Amino acid sequence: MVRVTFLPNNENIEIANGDSLWETILKAGIRPNSICGGKGICGRCKVLLKEGITEPTVQETELLSPEEIKKGIRLACQTRLYNNCTVEILPENRTGLQDIFPLNRVDNAKDFKSSFWLDANVEKIFLTVDKPSLLDQRSDWGRIKEALVRKKEKNLNYLQTPLPLLKKLPVLLREADFIVTVVICNGKITALEKGDTADKVFGMAFDLGTTTVAGYLIDLKTGKEVSALSKTNSQISYGDNIISRIDFTQNKENGLAILQKEIINTINELINETIQNTGISRDNIYEITIAANTCIHHLFLGIIPIYLASSPFLAAFNRGLSLKAKEIPALYLSPETNIYMLPTISAFIGSDVLAGILFNGMNDREEITLLIDLGTNGEVILSKNGELWACSTAAGPAFEGIGISCGMRAVEGAIDRVKLSKNTINRHVIGNGNPKGICGSGIIDLVSDMLRIGLIDKSGRLMTKKECPSGISEQIKNRLDIKSGENIFLLVKENETEEGKEIYLSQKDIREIQVAKAAIASGIKILLREAALETKDIGELFLAGSFGNFINIENAIKIDLLPNISLKRISLVGNAAGKGAELALCSRRIREIGEGIYKDVKYVELSTHPNFSKEFMETISF
Amino acid sequence: MNNLERISEALQKGEAEKITELVRLALTEQRSPEEILDNGLIEGMNIIGVKFKEHEIFLPEVLMAARAMYAGLDVLNPLLAQTGVKKIGKVVLGTVKGDLHDIGKNLVKMMLEGTGFEVFDLGVDVSADKFIAAVREHQPDIVAMSALLTTTMVFMSEVINSLQSADLRKKVKVIIGGAPVTQHYADQIGADCYSPDAATAAEDAKRLIKYS
Ligand code: B12
Ligand code: FES
Numbered sequence: 001m002v003r004v005t006f007l008p009n010n011e012n013i014e015i016a017n018g019d020s021l022w023e024t025i026l027k028a029g030i031r032p033n034s035i036c037g038g039k040g041i042c043g044r045c046k047v048l049l050k051e052g053i054t055e056p057t058v059q060e061t062e063l064l065s066p067e068e069i070k071k072g073i074r075l076a077c078q079t080r081l082y083n084n085c086t087v088e089i090l091p092e093n094r095t096g097l098q099d100i101f102p103l104n105r106v107d108n109a110k111d112f113k114s115s116f117w118l119d120a121n122v123e124k125i126f127l128t129v130d131k132p133s134l135l136d137q138r139s140d141w142g143r144i145k146e147a148l149v150r151k152k153e154k155n156l157n158y159l160q161t162p163l164p165l166l167k168k169l170p171v172l173l174r175e176a177d178f179i180v181t182v183v184i185c186n187g188k189i190t191a192l193e194k195g196d197t198a199d200k201v202f203g204m205a206f207d208l209g210t211t212t213v214a215g216y217l218i219d220l221k222t223g224k225e226v227s228a229l230s231k232t233n234s235q236i237s238y239g240d241n242i243i244s245r246i247d248f249t250q251n252k253e254n255g256l257a258i259l260q261k262e263i264i265n266t267i268n269e270l271i272n273e274t275i276q277n278t279g280i281s282r283d284n285i286y287e288i289t290i291a292a293n294t295c296i297h298h299l300f301l302g303i304i305p306i307y308l309a310s311s312p313f314l315a316a317f318n319r320g321l322s323l324k325a326k327e328i329p330a331l332y333l334s335p336e337t338n339i340y341m342l343p344t345i346s347a348f349i350g351s352d353v354l355a356g357i358l359f360n361g362m363n364d365r366e367e368i369t370l371l372i373d374l375g376t377n378g379e380v381i382l383s384k385n386g387e388l389w390a391c392s393t394a395a396g397p398a399f400e401g402i403g404i405s406c407g408m409r410a411v412e413g414a415i416d417r418v419k420l421s422k423n424t425i426n427r428h429v430i431g432n433g434n435p436k437g438i439c440g441s442g443i444i445d446l447v448s449d450m451l452r453i454g455l456i457d458k459s460g461r462l463m464t465k466k467e468c469p470s471g472i473s474e475q476i477k478n479r480l481d482i483k484s485g486e487n488i489f490l491l492v493k494e495n496e497t498e499e500g501k502e503i504y505l506s507q508k509d510i511r512e513i514q515v516a517k518a519a520i521a522s523g524i525k526i527l528l529r530e531a532a533l534e535t536k537d538i539g540e541l542f543l544a545g546s547f548g549n550f551i552n553i554e555n556a557i558k559i560d561l562l563p564n565i566s567l568k569r570i571s572l573v574g575n576a577a578g579k580g581a582e583l584a585l586c587s588r589r590i591r592e593i594g595e596g597i598y599k600d601v602k603y604v605e606l607s608t609h610p611n612f613s614k615e616f617m618e619t620i621s622f
Numbered sequence: 623m624n625n626l627e628r629i630s631e632a633l634q635k636g637e638a639e640k641i642t643e644l645v646r647l648a649l650t651e652q653r654s655p656e657e658i659l660d661n662g663l664i665e666g667m668n669i670i671g672v673k674f675k676e677h678e679i680f681l682p683e684v685l686m687a688a689r690a691m692y693a694g695l696d697v698l699n700p701l702l703a704q705t706g707v708k709k710i711g712k713v714v715l716g717t718v719k720g721d722l723h724d725i726g727k728n729l730v731k732m733m734l735e736g737t738g739f740e741v742f743d744l745g746v747d748v749s750a751d752k753f754i755a756a757v758r759e760h761q762p763d764i765v766a767m768s769a770l771l772t773t774t775m776v777f778m779s780e781v782i783n784s785l786q787s788a789d790l791r792k793k794v795k796v797i798i799g800g801a802p803v804t805q806h807y808a809d810q811i812g813a814d815c816y817s818p819d820a821a822t823a824a825e826d827a828k829r830l831i832k833y834s
Binding site for chain 2: 036039040041058059062243244246247250309310311459460461485486506507508511514607608613616617618620621
């Protein structure tokens with residue numbers, strides 16, 4: 001037995017001799033950073049050993065600096081414990097966004113009214129049932145049905161009754177003194193409630209992303225959004241990209257079950273928090289809808305995702321799926337709650353994208369529209385007169401600040417806006433404190449301005465002090481420097497930063513940005529070409545995903561990340577996937593449309609596309 | 623500046639047409655094809671390689687330079703063949719099974735060719751069997767494998783095992799690369815070499831066959 005003590009809380013855990021620290025940490029409920037999912041490749045799962053410092057492994061000597069090793073910093077996934085030890089996991093090495101975050105709420109009822117008609121799959125009907133007597137010996141069920149017919153004035157013979165409900169019926173009806181509310185979902189009576197509860201009819205819509213999971217509570221009587229929360233997908237400690245997660249299900253015993261449990265846990269936490277915040281009862285959530293990328297969709301259902309990622313890239317199924325909460329292990333909803341999974345399009349284009357198409361009504365727009373979801377895996381959808389094309393382009397996480405010298409996610413301490421001119425430099429830091437690093441939107445601003453004033457040339461080369469174009473002030477010019485033999489642009493001097501380390505952009509960072517933006521831009525170009533269209537034909541461009549909300553669009557166009565069209569034609573649509581899932585929750589008609597179009601979206605496979613490399617080379621310069 | 627230096631310079635600028643002209647001109651100056659190759663084209667590619675490694679230039683510039691190099695080689699190759707000048711070595715190159723990323727691999731190919739290697743490019747999604755068949759057919763000095771996915775890099779080890787069981791492992795050096803690959807991984811699966819970028823790959827390849 002080995003005892004591990006976690007700082008700062010002094011929590012203890014006992015593990016077997018030789019157990020991995022990474023697994024111990026996960027067991028303790030702490031979420032370390034990871035890109036590779038514990039393979040010793042990414043070097044992000046750093047921990048500080050205070051006692052019981054282990055010998056560094058080969059991976060550790062490769063991925064950690066000598067100073068770090070001396071200090072006792074180790075990689076959790078590479079450390080096996082044979083002696084009692086004390087471990088500190090520094091905040092920056094935990095995955096950010098641990099907590100549940102409120103999302104900006106929109107008033108659906110207002111926003112969506114024009115584009116759909118409220119037509120929920122759940123209906124509640126309040127009934128005053130005739131009391132029985134010797135003169136009226138109809139069965140309990142018979143009199144409920146009669147009351148229903150009376151109320152709805154239509155024949156409801158098709159309504160079936162599940163046995164669990166019939167079992168409760170006689171007692172419940174009498175306890176309620178024959179005043180009840182029936183719940184009808186999917187054309188079946190699914191519940192019977194005492195008294196008049198007809199105004200308490202809720203559903204939740206979820207968007208399950210690789211990084212973030214969002215959950216929205218909707219009042220199904222009005223279509224109004226009551227609550228909107230998001231939370232980091234707790235699968236993230238098993239790799240921050242889908243490939244690493246798929247890897248995990250393949251190479252780890254119980255890997256699939258572990259990842260399924262993690263996503264369900266995340267959903268449960270969102271449900272619990274929603275219920276607590278709003279005071280509504282779990283039993284009044286009658287249906288949930290789920291949009292997700294295909295990998296997370298499979299993981300949620302417990303379907304092995306490995307065939308998604310290897311050629312010829314196939315999903316287990318694409319169509320929409322209705323199931324009951326009780327079919328998903330340990331999902332904290334009442335067992336009969338209906339779950340509707342929106343259809344997916346392909347292995348790399350999930351129901352989140354379909355939801356985005358539905359939300360933006362791309363299926364029946366006459367105009368040519370383009371939907372871009374900027375993420376680690378960028379997705380691009382094009383519509384022309386109801387015809388749809390889609391591709392997925394793996395840009396990598398550079399715009400999330402990963403793989404960039406001083407990069408970080410858009411959390412507190414990140415420089416998210418930069419304004420650079422020949423004489424001045426201004427920056428904005430999230431939370432307004434001292435900066436710790438720079439996030440994607442800040443990088444885009446900086447690169448765009450450096451291009452404009454000539455500190456970076458079209459090929460992406462960073463100027464040296466000597467090559468600095470004339471007209472640039474000394475103040476700015478002196479920021480062109482050399483660090484470890486590489487040209488850099490110094491953004492913040494070390495004495496102005498939170499951690500006393502200077503913040504800069506290196507030549508290599510610029511190359512990473514070029515690769516990422518070229519991957520997205522090539523995807524867009526190829527899709528346009530498939531449809532025999534050009535950039536100028538784009539009538540409206542929807543920019544989805546949280547990243548899209550934060551970037552300066554003009555700058556994103558300047559660095560050729562987004563197509564060069566008038567700003568007026570670009571709309572920020574935020575979490576279109578979540579909104580699409582809400583629509584599907586509120587409207588059966590929307591579901592039908594989704595079921596009708598998922599098969600018809602033409603998926604363009606880029607990895608075998610003859611023009612990809614050519615487009616990539618053409619879009620990689622600025 | 624002599625014409626060989628001009629060739630090197632034109633190559634670095636990616637001026638394919640100018641190269642063709644300059645190579646022809648150099649030939650009329652009674653320079654041997656070998657000299658033009660070594661001190662003109664290869665010299666230019668070397669400089670490109672160093673600049674690429676140091677992030678000073680990027681993919682399009684390397685591509686342009688390689689195009690110029692191939693234009694020069696088109697003129698020289700028939701003459702080199704006539705005079706019986708051999709390539710410095712042979713490489714069988716491919717992206718492993720399940721992986722379709724080839725931009726990095728193609729760059730490695732250009733740099734290897736620009737260093738004087740003959741490269742047999744098997745393309746992408748190359749199975750162990752295909753690697754083995756190509757090794758049997760071309761008898762290369764080096765087998766070079768690329769992988770960009772953490773899920774596919776494991777196939778590198780499969781290829782090495784197949785080489786072993788086919789009794790070919792001792793006949794070739796194995797060099798691997800691609801974004802997720804590390805030196806440690808190379809050691810783990812028993813590859814002879816890991817190179818982080820295309821220019822280093824060419825240098826390492828030369829070192830592996832003890833050519834200098
Ligand atoms: C372009 C790209 C694509 C293109 C590929 C087009 C093509 N014909 O190659 C497209 C869009 C089709 C694509 C598809 C996919 N991709 Co992709 N892709 C990239 C991207 C953006 C750039 C890769 C690249 O070409 N870089 C430029 C070249 C020059 O660099 P390089 O390949 O590293 O090569 C250099 C060195 O590594 C070395 N080297 C390379 N090979 C060799 C070989 C030898 C022998 C040696 C010595 C050296 C060496 O030399 C090269 C030059 O110096 C990366 C992200 C990134 N920023 O790296 C993702 C990335 C590699 N892709 C990724 C993924 C997930 C995919 C997909 C599964 C997803 C999808 N949406 O479809 C598919 C898989 C298809 C398949 N089965 O292969 C992930 C991999 C994650 C992981 N854990 O493995 C990455 C890292 C992005 C990410 N983080 O999500 N991708
Ligand atoms: S190195 Fe430990 S999780 Fe990647």
